[in-house]
Amino acid sequence: MDLARFLLPENSSLLDAMKAIDGNTQEVVFAHDAQGRVSGLITDGDIRRGLIRGLGLDAPVQEVMTRDFHKVAPGTGRALVLDLMRAIQIRHVPVIGADGSLCGIHFLRDLLGVQERSNVAVIMAGGKGVRLRPITRNLPKPLVQVAGRPIIERLVLHLVSHGIRKIYLSINYLGSMIQDHFQNGNRFGCSIEYLVEERELGTGGALALLPERPAHPLLVLNGDLLTQADIGRLLDFHQDQQVKATLAVTGYRHVVPYGVADVKNGRLERLVEKPSLDFQVNSGIYVLDPSLIDMIEPGVDYPMTRLIDACLEKSLGVGVFPLEDEWRDIGSFNELFAARTGE
Template sequence: MKNIDNIKLKINSTIHDALTIIDNGKLKLAVIVDKNEKLIGIITDGDIRRGLLNGLNLNSSIETIIFKTPTVAKITDTKEDILTLALSKKLHQIPILDNDDRIIGIQEIDELIKPKIKKNKVILMVGGLGTRLRPLTEKTPKPMLKVGNKPILQTIVEKFAEYGYKNIIMCVNYKSHIIQDYFKDGKEFGVNIEYILEKQRMGTAGALSLLKDKPSEPFFVMNGDLLTNINFEHLDDYHTLNGSIGTMCVREYDFQVPYGVVNIEDSKVVSIEEKPIHKFFVSAGIYMLSPNILEYIPKNKFYDMPTLFEKLINENKNIVSFPLREYWLDIGRIEEYRKANEEYDEIFEGIK
């Protein structure tokens, strides 16, 4: 809550007094209290302007322009209660009262909406060579190619931070200095970043064997060449709810055969399907893993995520899929890179 000591007025104050408080304060309002600190009402810039239009002047009393029925919340109300109340009335601020109706502060709704910092680590695989994107990647690692006037990797970092996941580990290899020089320790981007240098190619799972400390919470693993607006908090909740050792994000992929497909049985044509569409689920390169999964990854050895999941499936471990319905694009080829730049502003306009 915001302190209100410097925005309090008594009912006999003038409009000039109220204007001074509103213009100098960050909250852009004044609260009017009685001698017992009980809330009488509030005044905003709009209230003052309406008063001046009705013939009042700067020396007039504020008594006739006080808004005496503001929406308020009690100190005992939960965060969810306050949010529900504010959103239902489209409010940005709510006065908070104690059990004796004395005002004790102003709650700014934006502060409640901001996500809490989560403990879960985010491990980003950003050491690939990006050979299919040459010549663009001859001097720049693929995650640092710009889409929407910023590196792909920056958008990924910002999206995780948006949901409160700020403990990030980057597994780097190819031209790693470019990534490290840009992100440094992450403070400029509101996150904490550590680096793991792969001295040899380790694969998307093998690099996890290089972690200095075993995570204590389920953690994310994501390829550094993806753009998506997935709700990472939903993935976290889904993984926990299902009690999974490993959750794989999957994306539906359609493939249309460009010809009429002839179905044959014992040399006899039994049917013809004209340009049928086959649908598959493919790995989206985003995972949520429980800490004990690290026991299944060999040390200092190339090991890919599909190999890890196959091993877990063979051992009847609880593996679940998380179907992505949100925007997702794997930037592996030139045409996908162009598409990403064409679509970025529309999809990620909230990230500046």
């Protein structure tokens, strides 16, 4: 992005600002002082309102610019930026460096302008989070916060940023708190409905509660995940593989904290100091052909792994998609601490 097209000196005129906005086609421009520090934000609406109140085109932009504007620091995640834009209904947020300079600009139409997907997502958010008690004694685990934001909110915003507009939340334990937080989803850029479990239905049983069979492959996620998984690539992979189910996996390394003896016939063959074992583990993210919903027994605890096993038994194709992005399962105090501290 050519940021010079979005900058002009703070002593510029309204006409100068109009020309800059016309040139960058993004309806906004930023004023800067003599040291290059951004001092104000000017939109086409600001200029229009200034002209209505009698300012001339030669008036300085300081007469109309917003000095106390919303901004973010470099490295701020796009989910957080999207939430800010949605919450205060703005279309552009500048990225301002420590020296006050313009480092970039987030545009709402870019964040939401990814390919809109017809796929429906279901987030399983009904568990009790027993391993996180006492935190979860009066709070559902998906609403536990990491860096000031509930885990499940981050997940919803991530899905929205990848073009998912229809989301079901499966709820049970303290589910009304999740409903109160999200309501109909409008504030988060999507439509949210709820699958209310009268009893715990496991990681897959709530799919039998869907009011209708989706027309496109269904995305299913556990509600205690922190991930930057490329949802678009995952859905495209599922389609390209022409399989009935796709399981997203992530790398996991287990380091044995001791020296391991390799023994044969009572003799030491070798001693391996703290060896490691590498695995591809289930990430709790799936894509399912809608027809698989018919295989789920209604009203019973039905784990997703049982559905995957049933696919294998029936020789239905199951794809494996390796995640290359950040992924954390917030299922224990150690994982929660690591997520909160960035370790």
